[in-house]
Amino acid sequence: MPLKKKRPVLHAVTVLALLGASGYLTVELRKDEQAKTPAAQAVIDEPNLENGSGQQSGKQTWERLKNPARTVLRGAGGQVLATFTDHARTATLRGPSRTFSEPANTASKVVTEDWVRLMPEPWTKGAEKEQWFKDWFKEYYGSEEDDIFAIAFQYVQGAPVKKDSEGIPYAGDAVFGPFKPDGVDRLEQNDFYDYLGIPYTFRNGTTLSPRQDRYRALDCSGFMRMVWGYRARYPLMATNSSGDGLPRTADGMARSKTGVDIIKIQGPAPWYTRPTNIDVLQPGDLLFFKMDHRTGNHMDHVALYLGLDTEGHRMFISSRKEQNGPTIGDKGGVSRIDGNGFYAGLFRSAKRL
Template identity: 85%
Template sequence: MPKRKGRPVLHAVTVLALLTGSAYFTYELRKDEQAKVPAAQSITDNADLQNSGAKATGKQTWERLNNPARSVLRDGKGAVVATFTDGARTATLKGPSRTFAEPANTASRVVTDDWVRLMPEPWTKGSENEQWFKDWFKQYYGSQEDDIFAIAFQYVQGAPVKKDSSGVPYAGDAVFGPFKEDGVDRLEQNDFYDYLGIPYTFRNGSTLYPRKERYRALDCSGFMRMVWGYRARFPLMATNALGDGLPRSADGMARSKTGVDIIKIQGPSPWYVRPTNIDVLQPGDLLFFKMDHRTGNHIDHVGLYLGLDTDGHRVFISSRKEVNGPTMGDKAGASRIDGNGFYAQLFRSAKRL
């Protein structure tokens, strides 16, 4: 009997279709989806600077911009290819369009061609000429290896469990934390090693141990430490005071010298004031909020800025009590920092790692 040659190809196509239809994270390259998205958020200082280096030259060109100081790489047609901020390891690279969605908690969707990655060293003026950068850029520009956004969405409701070679589940649906004794509020201070259920030794030699009742739990800063630190390998402090790298709490992160302050905390404590201009934000920035009078002068919430959703609003993802885990949802439907919604009114500062 002759072999049926078409079946393996048909099977591969079927599997691919199922994967791309995943509820929590999909790749979309369709032009009709991209056409629905508002114009890309400006990463320049103002409308005049947006096109300052956008002339078609037929070859890649570098441009220096301020506020914050950064280098922008443009393609031969003048379109932005990548952005690198002085003092930050975060790089935003253009790549294939993707859709991030979380239908269990919000109708908001983000269709983006921004890929957020960590460089091995902080950017400085002229780094484009350094060999470390040339090697890194060659490896990651155009790569579809998981970036910061892809990693973050591996913890939303319905995300499948992923295990490492030792059988430790390092990804999958995370909760914010177990209930307190009152059965109403949830316990905070759930770090990435609580989620993993394994001890973790930090670079300063400190070893911290997980608590069984907090297994698979990540509070807001624990979620950021999981994504940036444990998964993307950004250095982590054991606490807000021990070691170097990303501190333990939202307040520690907001006030740390680590990274670059894109929007500084301003106004009188304990509530501070909402920023008047958020145009300088770039996908991948850490966003900080003042939400609870019980935390005194402390900044008490942190999230990851995703950019514009398909309705043209600036949205973010974070872990919180109301949804019980990582989400881009909100009581009002979506986590927005523009307009006058709950999180928009409580937004206070931003940092680029």
């Protein structure tokens, strides 16, 4: 049941500049009523950034934890308000409750207070004392600006189209990709610039051009690159080997030194071993799956971990062929990594960016 607001929250007009090789300046349109998240409920405008042991002391405290090495901010009652993992830019902040669902394809839904955001720098022990973090935290803790989850759901079936100032759609219902000549399987390797239909220049100077038949298409790794890279501005590699940042494919991401390996690939190739302990996962982690014997030792699929659904199962969102686009749906296998379902049985590793 929603809580009453304890104080009003003033929001600045937020502009997200997304600059591609075409010279287009993509501006996020925040006035779309359909894209708004629920109103904030209780937000601490100026948190107490003092160090502490995590004990219930009547004030917010910072605490160090292991496996993985991370820092958590606890509230006066000992509850976790935010988590920051060493060497990762991903931060999970507690905020207003939201519901994510896709009724056209599943009865499952996720009701969460987790807001996943990217910090400007990777976290290091003691960063809570640094000015860059204090400035960032003051701006985003309690903010209702689109986070990683909100962005991801802007590409599911029926998601409204959003256009930049040049009229280019940067969000809206995405497909996985066009059919292969056999009319059964779908073509892969559909990246974010294919969806956009504009050329893109990466940080290493490489410019890649879209293919007309892939317009509005995002394969599983292309979907993650759209959400984390083009929209949230995480650095992107042009391929798996050129440049720096998030690689092009699921296997490239899984094996990259980028971010932090939360669950490492284990067991004998090519199928490896299903993890026995997945309690270390945190909302926002990238999940990797081994699904196809034809790809040798490669990881074949990548997804975004959302946390627990309303039935207590660990749920994810990904772009897949069966549903033809981003989904939390059940077609081709329920979007869960616990139990004995299709994806649960093929889950292999996880990374925190």
